[in-house]
Amino acid sequence: MSIELKNVSKRFGEVSAVHDINFSVNDGELVALLGPSGGGKTTVLRMIGGLEMPTDGDIFIRGVRVNDIPVQKRNIGFVFQNYALFKSMTVFKNIAFGLKIKKWKKPEIEARVIELLKLLELEGLANRYPHQLSGGQRQRVAIARALAPKPDVLLLDEPFGAVDAKIRQELRQWLVHLHHDLKVTTLFVTHDQEEAMEVSDRIVIFSRGNLEQIGTPREVYEQPVNEFVARFIGVMNILELEVRNGMARLNELAFPAHGVPEGKKMKIGFRPYAVQVSPDLTQYGYQAVLKHTYFLGVMLRLEIVLPSGLVVRSRISKEDYSKMGLQDGMCVSVQIRNYRILSREDEPLTQEVATSYDMPAHIAEGI
Numbered sequence: 001m002s003i004e005l006k007n008v009s010k011r012f013g014e015v016s017a018v019h020d021i022n023f024s025v026n027d028g029e030l031v032a033l034l035g036p037s038g039g040g041k042t043t044v045l046r047m048i049g050g051l052e053m054p055t056d057g058d059i060f061i062r063g064v065r066v067n068d069i070p071v072q073k074r075n076i077g078f079v080f081q082n083y084a085l086f087k088s089m090t091v092f093k094n095i096a097f098g099l100k101i102k103k104w105k106k107p108e109i110e111a112r113v114i115e116l117l118k119l120l121e122l123e124g125l126a127n128r129y130p131h132q133l134s135g136g137q138r139q140r141v142a143i144a145r146a147l148a149p150k151p152d153v154l155l156l157d158e159p160f161g162a163v164d165a166k167i168r169q170e171l172r173q174w175l176v177h178l179h180h181d182l183k184v185t186t187l188f189v190t191h192d193q194e195e196a197m198e199v200s201d202r203i204v205i206f207s208r209g210n211l212e213q214i215g216t217p218r219e220v221y222e223q224p225v226n227e228f229v230a231r232f233i234g235v236m237n238i239l240e241l242e243v244r245n246g247m248a249r250l251n252e253l254a255f256p257a258h259g260v261p262e263g264k265k266m267k268i269g270f271r272p273y274a275v276q277v278s279p280d281l282t283q284y285g286y287q288a289v290l291k292h293t294y295f296l297g298v299m300l301r302l303e304i305v306l307p308s309g310l311v312v313r314s315r316i317s318k319e320d321y322s323k324m325g326l327q328d329g330m331c332v333s334v335q336i337r338n339y340r341i342l343s344r345e346d347e348p349l350t351q352e353v354a355t356s357y358d359m360p361a362h363i364a365e366g367i
Helices: 041-049 091-101 106-119 135-147 165-182 193-199 217-222 227-232 318-324
Strands: 003-012 015-025 030-034 056-061 076-079 153-157 185-190 202-207 210-215 237-244 247-250 253-256 265-270 275-278 286-295 299-305 311-317 331-336 338-342 355-358
Touching: 003 041, 015 041, 015 056, 015 210, 030 041, 030 165, 030 193, 041 056, 041 076, 041 153, 041 185, 041 202, 076 135, 091 106, 091 135, 106 135, 106 165, 135 153, 135 165, 165 193, 185 193, 193 217, 202 217, 202 227, 210 217, 210 227, 227 237, 227 265, 227 338, 237 253, 275 299, 275 311, 299 318, 311 318, 311 331
Parallel strands: 030 185, 030 202, 076 153, 153 185
Antiparallel strands: 003 015, 003 056, 202 210, 237 247, 237 265, 247 253, 265 338, 275 331, 286 299, 286 331, 299 311, 338 355
8 A cells, every 4th residue: 555544634733624534645646635715635635645644543654654754755755736836946956956956966856857858759859947937837847847856756736737728638647647657656736627537647625624535537537426515516407306106206207216214205206317208209208399509529418408497417429319309499208217326425325325226117217
């Protein structure tokens, strides 16, 4: 195990920033710490790096408890959002800085810097100063400097937040390729869901100092454990229903309640791709009106209104949309293929909570 946090909490005076966090990172993993501002993700990263000390709990790096080990002795590379490059030093000297501090020999320093210049596609820039570089180049220099001493762990705090969208996309792809080549255990903080989904092996999701879920991008998207994760990752239809006569109901919609007590309120979620739409009003069990179509490139998002006024969102390909001849204002039939029962943010998981279900055919088809 490369990194492990056990019952870690952090308080700043009376403010509790992180509550009893437990998770581990395997050797060579690329893990995103994701969440909204104030969620605790940056505090966790800073505690791992030694820039903050945990109030409670233990942090281990390669099996060694590091709570009392100062930052300079943890063999960690840290990259900040604002690059923190030395303005008066060339690219070469910026990358070499940490190696000089560690008293590497001059030939070793030169060989390592040349190696990193090539690896990070910075060849030809060795004698330039930071102000002569683009934002993407400055970020790569900052990462090269962090990698120079061959750290056990690389920590990136909002690494692409200071560059524009096009460069950010390029840097994401570049980071994936770099990580594939180096296999350095890497944690990066981001509030960008798309970035976390695209780049990471696993995602650790935080909210208000709590760890909400850990999983692969596919797991957190398809199997969110609660309402917060369901809303935060991608787009999800979330409905609050009441169990009556063994079915969870909201207006004209009805779903199997799977043992939930009569009269209890429950929440379910389903992704837009689970909502099937047809211009044939007899094909599916619910009739609705296609109110608005949002163009997303290859995919389209449909806003569909049921007779009760309830709005659900569907997602289909541009090709299927054209093939079916769909257009705004058209009457359509609808079915929901599968759904997931969600826990509330303030209630613990139970056996029936956070479970996915396929809609039985006779219910999905409204029979």
